[in-house]
Amino acid sequence: MEDILQNLGSNPWTIITSNFYTAVFAGLILWIGYKLGKDDGSYILNWLISLLGVLIGWIIGILATPYDSLESQKFLTIGQSISVFLSGYVISKLDRFFEASLYQDGNPKKESWIRLGLFTVSFLLTLIIVFVNRSYFDYDAKSKKIESKVKKLEAQVKGKQKSLDSLAKSNK
Numbered sequence: 001m002e003d004i005l006q007n008l009g010s011n012p013w014t015i016i017t018s019n020f021y022t023a024v025f026a027g028l029i030l031w032i033g034y035k036l037g038k039d040d041g042s043y044i045l046n047w048l049i050s051l052l053g054v055l056i057g058w059i060i061g062i063l064a065t066p067y068d069s070l071e072s073q074k075f076l077t078i079g080q081s082i083s084v085f086l087s088g089y090v091i092s093k094l095d096r097f098f099e100a101s102l103y104q105d106g107n108p109k110k111e112s113w114i115r116l117g118l119f120t121v122s123f124l125l126t127l128i129i130v131f132v133n134r135s136y137f138d139y140d141a142k143s144k145k146i147e148s149k150v151k152k153l154e155a156q157v158k159g160k161q162k163s164l165d166s167l168a169k170s171n172k
Contacts, residue, residue, distance in 0.1 A: 011136045022129040029125070033118055042111070049115045053122030061130025 005012040029050055037043030063079050066072040102112045 009136055014136050015133060018129055018132040022125060025121075025125050029118060029122055036114055046115060046118055050118045050122040053119040054126045057123040057126030058130055061127045062134065064127075065131050065134035067134065 008015050030047065033046035033050055034043045037046045063075045063082075066075050102109060102116065
C-alpha cells in the first residue's frame, strides 16, 4: 500500500478521494440521466449529451495541465488554433442555437435545461478530475522508475550477450 501511495506523489489522498468521488458523481449523473429520460426513452440522449460534456472536459483538462514544457508548447499552439475557431464562427452561432434550443415561444424548455445541466456537470467533473490527476500524480517519479527498470534490463541483456559471446568463443 505504501508503494502505491508513493507512486501517487506528495498528495496521494487528494488523488484517491478525487477519483473516488468522481466515480460516485459519474454514477449519479448516469442515474439522473436515466431517471429523467426513462418515461419517454430519451435517457440515451441524456447519456450522449453527458458523454459529450465528458469528452470536451477531458480535452480541456489535458490542455490546461501539461506535464512539461514540451507539452506546454504543443498545447499552446493547439489552444490558440481552437480559440481562433471558437471565437469566430462558433460563438456567432451559439447565441441563436441556445435561443432556439432552450426556449420555445419565450418560455424555457425543461428538457433542454436539464440536458444543459447534465452536459455542464459532466464537463466540470471531468475537467476537475483530469486536472487533479495530471497536476498531483507524480509523473516524474513514475517515468524515473520506468527509466530505471529499462536500464536494469539493458544491463542484463548486455551481461547475457557477453556470456553468449564468451561461450561462442570457447566452443570454437
